[in-house]
Each structure stands twice: as structure tokens, then as C-alpha cells.
Amino acid sequence: MSDSPVIAFLNKLTDLVVLNVLWLICSIPIITIGASTTAMYYVSITSIRCGDGYVVKRFFKSFRESFRQITPVWLLMLLCGGMLFGDFIFWSRVDSAVSGIMLVLSAVVAIMLFVVELWIFPVFAKFTGTTLNLIKNAAAFAIGYLPYTAIVLVITAVAVYANLVSVVANSIMLFLGMALLSYVQSFFFYRVFMKHIDEKYDDYFKPVEDDEFR
Secondary structure, three states: OOOOHHHHHHHHHHHHHHHHHHHHHHOOOHHHHHHHHHHHHHHHHHHHHHOOOOHHHHHHHHHHHHHHHHHHHHHHHHHHHHHHHHHHHHHHOOOOHHHHHHHHHHHHHHHHHHHHHHHHHHHHHHOOOOHHHHHHHHHHHHHHOHHHHHHHHHHHHHHHHHHHHOHHHHHHHHHOHHHHHHHHHHHHHHHHHOOOOOHHHOHHHOOOOOOOOO
């Protein structure tokens, strides 16, 4: 009975719903979005290697461990995003030859920043190290694995577009939301990360039957 594809599907669906609810609740204070998103990717990536279950346990373990390190990074990302948005609004209202160039530059910087940010939370969820080194690793992965970056970017863009034009997508987003998106993306993050980790000595991915995840 436990090996039934239907049961496995329902278990995965339940895990995604629980993960999405946890992410939403823990993201209500804007300052905690960084830690909750990191925890969400931790659960998603771990489930690919170790199987489903232990969602709440894994989520809050990662949330606690990553909060102090990822929160300043998240606030910096928020600040940079706000500055770029303000810059874009400013130059869009300026009627000059320079404004067109500045708008293009702002768009290029915003895209580059977003591409790196796609890898920030998975990297902080998967690896340990200094904050600066982890950010450098995220940038290195984003550039060094451009095909994977492109795939993850397309997946994200499709999800956003679908929710803008489809009521069905809105309904799916309501219950599964970011959890489903992170799970699909995590298949590609996992493939990249495993190229840099010796699984034999990677306690992070061992089956979870106790309180240790890595």
C-alpha cells in the first residue's frame, strides 16, 4: 500500500501544502522571508535525496540555523531591489537621451542581480561557510552553470506568467505556491550541487531518522 503511486503522490502533495503554509506564515514579518525561503529550499532539496516527510522538523531546523546569516543578505537584496526600482521610476520620467541608456543599464543590473538571487537561498540552504563566500558561490553557480540558470529562470517566468493569465494557476498557487516552485527548481539545483559534494561524506543528505540533517 505504501508503494502505491497514488499514495506517494498524495504524500508529496500533502508535504507541499504543509511546506507552503509554513513558508507563508514564517514570511509574514518581511524580515524573516530570507530565512523562510532558505528553509523551504532546504526541505525541497533534501526531499529529493532523502525522500518525503519530516517537513516541519526540517523546515524549522533550517530556519533557526540560517536566520542570523541569511537575514542581513535578504535585507541587502531588498534594499538593492528598492534602489533599482526607484532608479527605474526616476529615469522613466526623465525626458533626455541619457534616460534611455540609464533605463537599459538599470534593467541589465536588475536581471543580473535576480539571476544571482535565484541561487542565493538554495546555496545558503545547502552549504556552510562565511556569508561572503556563500554569496560568491551563488554567483559562481549562476554563471558557471548558465544552462541550469536559464532553466530555473524560465520555470520562474512561466510560473509568474501562468498566474497572471490563468485562474487554475492561481488556485494551484493558493495551496502549493512557492513550495511547488521551489521543489521543481530544486531538481536542477540538486544536480549542480552534487557535482561539488562527495555524497559518501555528505551527512546533509543521509536519511533523516534522527535530529541530524548535516
